[in-house]
Amino acid sequence: MATDSTTAASEAGPMISLTVEFGGGMELLFHHQHSHNVQIPRFYDPPSIAPTSSSSPAPPTAPAPLQGKKSDIRYLIWWLREYLLDDKNRPELFSQGETIRPGILILINSTDWELEGELEYELEEGDECVFISTLHGG
Amino acid sequence: MAPCALCPADNPARAILRRPKTLQPVCKQCFFDVFETEIHNTIMGFGQAEGSSADGKGKRKELFRRGEKVAIGASGGKDSTVLAHIMTLLNDRYDYGLDLCLLSIDEGISGYRDASLDTVKRNAVQYDLPLKILSYHELYGGWTMDRVVGEIGKKGNCTYCGVFRRQALDRGAHLLTVDHVVTGHNADDVAETVLMNVLRGDIARLERCTAITTGGDLPPELDDPEDTKTLEGLLPRTIKRSKPFKYTYEKEIVMYAYFKKLDYHSTECIYSPTAYRGHARALVKDLESIRPSAIVDIIYSGEAMASSIKLLGRRAGGDPGPTNEKKGYTRAPRNSQQKCTRCNSLSSQPLCQACMLLESLNKGVAKVELGAEPSKEKLVGEANGSGAMEKLAV
Numbered sequence A: 001m002a003t004d005s006t007t008a009a010s011e012a013g014p015m016i017s018l019t020v021e022f023g024g025g026m027e028l029l030f031h032h033q034h035s036h037n038v039q040i041p042r043f044y045d046p047p048s049i050a051p052t053s054s055s056s057p058a059p060p061t062a063p064a065p066l067q068g069k070k071s072d073i074r075y076l077i078w079w080l081r082e083y084l085l086d087d088k089n090r091p092e093l094f095s096q097g098e099t100i101r102p103g104i105l106i107l108i109n110s111t112d113w114e115l116e117g118e119l120e121y122e123l124e125e126g127d128e129c130v131f132i133s134t135l136h137g138g
Numbered sequence B: 001m002a003p004c005a006l007c008p009a010d011n012p013a014r015a016i017l018r019r020p021k022t023l024q025p026v027c028k029q030c031f032f033d034v035f036e037t038e039i040h041n042t043i044m045g046f047g048q049a050e051g052s053s054a055d056g057k058g059k060r061k062e063l064f065r066r067g068e069k070v071a072i073g074a075s076g077g078k079d080s081t082v083l084a085h086i087m088t089l090l091n092d093r094y095d096y097g098l099d100l101c102l103l104s105i106d107e108g109i110s111g112y113r114d115a116s117l118d119t120v121k122r123n124a125v126q127y128d129l130p131l132k133i134l135s136y137h138e139l140y141g142g143w144t145m146d147r148v149v150g151e152i153g154k155k156g157n158c159t160y161c162g163v164f165r166r167q168a169l170d171r172g173a174h175l176l177t178v179d180h181v182v183t184g185h186n187a188d189d190v191a192e193t194v195l196m197n198v199l200r201g202d203i204a205r206l207e208r209c210t211a212i213t214t215g216g217d218l219p220p221e222l223d224d225p226e227d228t229k230t231l232e233g234l235l236p237r238t239i240k241r242s243k244p245f246k247y248t249y250e251k252e253i254v255m256y257a258y259f260k261k262l263d264y265h266s267t268e269c270i271y272s273p274t275a276y277r278g279h280a281r282a283l284v285k286d287l288e289s290i291r292p293s294a295i296v297d298i299i300y301s302g303e304a305m306a307s308s309i310k311l312l313g314r315r316a317g318g319d320p321g322p323t324n325e326k327k328g329y330t331r332a333p334r335n336s337q338q339k340c341t342r343c344n345s346l347s348s349q350p351l352c353q354a355c356m357l358l359e360s361l362n363k364g365v366a367k368v369e370l371g372a373e374p375s376k377e378k379l380v381g382e383a384n385g386s387g388a389m390e391k392l393a394v
């Protein structure tokens, strides 16, 4: 959960590492790969990911901001959709607006994201986020 | 760090899941306990709205009889994998005295079923259950779904698959001499089907889809001659089928599989499901994300509608029978049970649905060979009545 962010940032650099896992068929949308180690910016600028934002996202190699809002699940969903999803033309398979597509479960460090603040959960170095689809065959 | 709502209040463990049905945060151990116990309660017939409401009879009806031979319809997917696990566990824990086995249907869809059948084979070993795999290829004279789709195209193929699977399960059940087939249909599936049937105005199927058990011998209260006019009395007596997960949320099934590290397989059928079901499914999931109790509420509504309408007549195909003027509604004459003249399955007509579809396929081939245009649309349209059951075995 959120701790004091400013000091951590200056010590640990502008990026954080996460483990992102996909299951229940979600992996088919992400290179057919279950587990991904990703580096995402520690901070982001909320207007830049707003659905109304007309500018296309900066390339993932662009320098990460050194301050802003701490990256949260809202940002991670946006980031995964923009940078990791295979078929950019079908974002609705993964997300709906700023949130996850209904029927996809999220676990943060093996806990239901509904108990962790959902979109507001602020990510920490080393967090493990699991996305499991309930929508694929029974 | 939410504390578990089911643990002793003085020392609760950390919750790992928010239950959709109750919104309670629960710890891993309490989740396992409550998940397993609720399914046991369903099996024991506790708290079933359909058995206790409406007519006020309120008699508790257990799903199984001691000594029954029960086949688990297994696809290798999440629902049937968790079902195999739970049935094995509860049969052992509560000594139901059931003789369990796995029954899988191979539709002959290359690249789709192969990997999931491997999962079923592993499940058979893990749970020490005998496994029977039946293929469309062997049952239907070489008509795999790959061939059916090659013949009729992707549109409407789910109708064929649904009819074939339904009968394949029956035949498999007879081959294995089982009394009862259980399938992994969960609360989300049932809610989805209730919505579809309401939106289509198909009250007959609404009654059937909300029933936890269909087919088999008529329940004793239906043996009353007055009651044989209900839909169940009109249907051919096929093998008894039940849905132990009728009240179990898909979210909890998936979470249970995740925390128990159960081995399941997940792919979408490459001959994608009907658009109509897809919309109903999206609607159910959207409603759940706003208010999770929506799923059981829809099931409850379906049960209440089915029992309050107490449908007499209007058979599954949708054709109203002769008008019953006295009571002001229509009903079909009671069909006597008969056997399909071709394959001997129980059927309400001289040819069973599967054989009718097979005949159309074979004729279509003949016509193509003769260079004529096969009349696929009409056949698919006629058969569509049974399309709602495409998820039968999974």
Ligand SMILES: [Zn+2]
Pocket: B004, B005, B006, B007, B012, B013, B026, B027, B028, B029, B030, B031
């Ligand atoms: Zn607990």
Ligand SMILES: [Zn+2]
Pocket: B340, B341, B342, B343, B344, B345, B351, B352, B353, B354, B355, B356
């Ligand atoms: Zn037949």
